[in-house]
Structure formats: structure tokens, C-alpha cells
Amino acid sequence: HVQLVESGGGSVQAGESLKLSCAITGHIDSGYCLAWLRQAPGKEREAVYRRDSDGTQTYADSVKGRFNISQDNTKNILYLQMSNMKPEDTATYYCAYETMRRCGARSIYEFGVSGQGTQVTVS
Secondary structure (H helix, E strand, O other): OEEEEEEOOEEEOOOOOEEEEEEEEEOOOOOEEEEEEEEOOOOOOEEEEEEOOOOOEEEOOOOOOOEEEEEEOOOOEEEEEEOOOOHHHOEEEEEEEEEHHHHOOOOHHHOOEEOOOEEEEEO
């Protein structure tokens, strides 16, 4: 089984930056999809980023130009670099994983594995 652990959350001022990490452990398939989602209090979960098994990347319009993804393949860590942060970025951030075999037919909200989340507050 794959397990995901997010970290790096915290409180920042508007305009500042924060970098989240998602550590991926367990039996990782040779092909897979990854994603970041967030959920603000009282709101539905929102897609932030998706990377499909063919490398196609999609950022939410609300974060384009401000958020950037990188990955350390040797450590199996996915990073979400957030810059020029806004109060509306306040949320719990989750990373998610799905095998290549399944993710093509699934929305980001249906990915089978997600972490416990890390809280981000922007004031």
C-alpha cells in the first residue's frame, strides 16, 4: 500500500511563501498520478494541482503563476512551493495518489490514497 504524509504547513502573512512536502512511501507503482487538493473551513475540497502518468500537469486557475510543483525522485517527495500567498489560500492541504491504471478514469477527488493534510493559514 502507498502512504502519503504531508508536512510544512504553518501561518504566514499575505505575500509570503511556504513550501509543503508530501512524502510517498510504500509500494509505488511504476506509473501513477499525483495531486494536491485543499479544503477551507466550510467549503468543499478544491483541486490545486494534478499530474497525470504521462507527465501532463494542471494547476488550478487560482494558483497559476504562484504555486509550483517539484519532486525529489530519490526520496519520493512531492513539493508544493507556494508564493505570493493570499488569505484565500488558507486551507488544509492534502496530497493524493492513484495508480496509472485507474487515474485516467478518475477525477482528482476520486484518487484512492490521500494523506492526513497539513494546515496553511494566510493572514
